[in-house]
Amino acid sequence: MTGLAPDGGLLIPESIPNISDQLDYWATLSYQDVTFEVLRLYVDLPDDDLRTLINDSYAAFSHEEIAPAMPVGDIEILELFHGPTLAFKDIALQFLGNFFEYTLEHRDQYLNILAATSGDTGSAAIHGVRGKDRINIFVMHPKGRVAPLQERQMTTVLDDNVFNLAVDGTFDDCQRIMKTLFCDLPFKAQYGLGAVNSVNWARVLTQIVYYFTAGLYVMKQRQVSNIRFAVPTGNFGDILAGYYAARMGLPISKLVLATNENDILSRFFRTGEYSLGEVVPTISPSMDIQVASNFERYLYYQVDESPEVLRDLIEQFGETGRLQIPLPSDGVVDPLFAAGVGNTEQTLATIRRYYQDYGYLLDPHTAVGIAVGEPFHKKDEPLVALATAHPAKFSQAILDATGEDLAYHEYLEALRDAPTRSDEVANEVDAVRAYIENHVKPV
Numbered sequence: 140m141t142g143l144a145p146d147g148g149l150l151i152p153e154s155i156p157n158i159s160d161q162l163d164y165w166a167t168l169s170y171q172d173v174t175f176e177v178l179r180l181y182v183d184l185p186d187d188d189l190r191t192l193i194n195d196s197y198a199a200f201s202h203e204e205i206a207p208a209m210p211v212g213d214i215e216i217l218e219l220f221h222g223p224t225l226a227f228k229d230i231a232l233q234f235l236g237n238f239f240e241y242t243l244e245h246r247d248q249y250l251n252i253l254a255a256t257s258g259d260t261g262s263a264a265i266h267g268v269r270g271k272d273r274i275n276i277f278v279m280h281p282k283g284r285v286a287p288l289q290e291r292q293m294t295t296v297l298d299d300n301v302f303n304l305a306v307d308g309t310f311d312d313c314q315r316i317m318k319t320l321f322c323d324l325p326f327k328a329q330y331g332l333g334a335v336n337s338v339n340w341a342r343v344l345t346q347i348v349y350y351f352t353a354g355l356y357v358m359k360q361r362q363v364s365n366i367r368f369a370v371p372t373g374n375f376g377d378i379l380a381g382y383y384a385a386r387m388g389l390p391i392s393k394l395v396l397a398t399n400e401n402d403i404l405s406r407f408f409r410t411g412e413y414s415l416g417e418v419v420p421t422i423s424p425s426m427d428i429q430v431a432s433n434f435e436r437y438l439y440y441q442v443d444e445s446p447e448v449l450r451d452l453i454e455q456f457g458e459t460g461r462l463q464i465p466l467p468s469d470g471v472v473d474p475l476f477a478a479g480v481g482n483t484e485q486t487l488a489t490i491r492r493y494y495q496d497y498g499y500l501l502d503p504h505t506a507v508g509i510a511v512g513e514p515f516h517k518k519d520e521p522l523v524a525l526a527t528a529h530p531a532k533f534s535q536a537i538l539d540a541t542g543e544d545l546a547y548h549e550y551l552e553a554l555r556d557a558p559t560r561s562d563e564v565a566n567e568v569d570a571v572r573a574y575i576e577n578h579v580k581p582v
């Protein structure tokens with residue numbers, strides 16, 4: 140249930156199990172059953188309890204396959220947006236809410252979750268834990284910088300255990316406040332503070348599942364033995380799960396990392412240099428991030444699993460805003476990865492083209508992934524593009540791209556007139572600390 144480890148680092152599994160000899164069997168299983176197979180490798184729970192948690196968590200999804208893959212044009216689109224907030228983060232956070240409540244009941248404990256969001260994480264986290272008896276959730280969002288509908292998806296949740304904090308700053312400010320509070324160990328211990336942000340290991344774990352279900356399904360359908368994924372990314376969470384799936388034995392021949400103009404990650408995979416840039420607002424706001432909180436996990440494997448080397452690099456990055464890894468002689472950072480930027484113009488053009496040619500509406504994050512990923516599609520190594528949000532969440536981008544107001548979802552329509560609740564908080568660690576002290580659940 141911990142986000143950051145006590146020393147401020149990230150938790151990783153002691154070892155990565157290889158299941159390549161199980162792939163034929165996994166290809167026959169349902170989404171829930173593959174989830175069970177993946178989680179039991181890492182999670183120490185009685186089988187029946189784990190199955191119940193999984194079944195309860197995915198019951199809230201509106202598609203029976205949970206995450207269906209659809210052939211569109213040459214590629215496959217993996218729809219990850221059939222959960223209650225219409226974005227891929229539900230896949231992890233619906234499970235997490237149930238898993239945390241289960242664990243807290245067994246330990247007779249309570250938990251106060253602190254989260255920072257640029258959009259989707261917050262609403263998905265809130266919907267994952269709303270109404271849970273043993274959990275409070277405090278979600279910081281950058282005031283006025285979240286798409287209005289995304290904001291309403293958070294602030295219309297009126298359950299007693301849900302607190303929305305509108306912080307007068309950027310998403311990176313929110314994340315900095317969160318990290319500072321988590322490093323204040325006495326405070327963290329006193330209030331039983333936990334995280335559900337994308338650094339949470341259990342989130343990465345549940346996201347490994349759909350690489351297997353989609354990868355195995357498409358390989359079987361197309362009778363090929365390799366698969367590629369295009370992943371729009373900001374915090375390096377989603378694509379990290381793909382990296383673990385590859386390490387576990389899924390034959391992924393390419394992970395195509397796609398950023399918007401906030402390109403710290405795509406620059407890294409092309410040059411080996413990881414250096415801060417300015418955060419610029421784009422039409423794919425959930426990826427407007429210049430410090431990728433999960434990247435450190437990947438970097439650990441890149442430096443031959445040396446905690447000392449990693450610590451030095453991260454310290455250097457903290458001091459100078461820049462780090463550089465030594466490159467092999469061929470200059471390729473990692474042959475598993477390809478990387479690129481889908482800028483606003485390309486993103487809009489991709490949305491327009493997919494609508495005109497195939498009658499399929501892409502949300503702007505998904506379109507960034509496809510704009511960068513499409514050239515990597517091969518007949519014998521087909522591309523699966525991760526669709527991370529329903530287009531109705533970003534209807535302005537659809538209007539800008541197609542000239543028509545096409546994106547619609549009844550769930551979002553219902554939010555327009557719903558009552559909301561949130562509190563404004565100054566962009567200061569102490570202001571957030573005081574707010575939490577005034578509203579916590581006794582631990």
Ligand SMILES: *Cc1c(COP(=O)(O)O)cnc(C)c1O
Pocket residue numbers: 226227228259260337371372373374375376377378425426504505527528
């Ligand atoms: C969070 C999010 C992303 C980026 O995912 P990361 O795990 O942070 O890389 C992409 N698209 C949407 C719609 C998101 O909500």
